Amino acid sequence: MAESANTFELPERLTLAEAEPTLARLADALARHAGPVVTISTEALQVFxxxxxxxxxxxxxxxxxxxxxxxxxxxxxxxxxxxxxxxIQELLAA
Incomplete structure (x- = not known):
C-alpha cells in the first residue's frame, strides 16, 4: 500500500479477510496526514x-x-x- 503526501492507495486485494488490517493501516497513515482533504486511490484493486x-x-x-x-x-x-x-455513490463521490 503506497502513499504519497496526499494520496493513499488501497491494496490489490480487499475482501472481508483484508478489511480490518487495511483499515488499521490506513487509519494510522491518515492520523499522520494533516491535510483537509485525503485522497484514496482504488486503482490497484483487482480482487475485492x-x-x-x-x-x-x-x-x-x-x-x-x-x-x-x-x-x-x-x-x-x-x-x-x-x-x-x-x-452510496454520493457519499463516496463515485
Whole structure:
C-alpha cells in the first residue's frame, strides 16, 4: 500500500479477510496526514468485495468527524457499480 503526501492507495486485494488490517493501516497513515482533504486511490484493486466500500465509508466517517474530506480516485468499474447498487455513490463521490 503506497502513499504519497496526499494520496493513499488501497491494496490489490480487499475482501472481508483484508478489511480490518487495511483499515488499521490506513487509519494510522491518515492520523499522520494533516491535510483537509485525503485522497484514496482504488486503482490497484483487482480482487475485492463490498468490504472495499465498507473500508472507504469508515475512512470517510472518521475524516468527517475530524472536519476533513475524503476524495476517491481510480474507481474500477465493478466497484463503482457496487457503490451505485448500494446507493452510496454520493457519499463516496463515485
Amino acid at each position: 468485495d463490498s468490504s472495499a466500500l465498507a473500508v472507504l465509508l469508515e475512512l470517510r466517517r472518521r475524516l468527517v468527524a475530524q472536519g476533513r474530506a475524503l476524495k476517491v480516485n481510480g474507481w474500477p468499474p465493478r466497484l463503482k457499480e457496487l457503490a451505485a447498487l448500494y446507493g
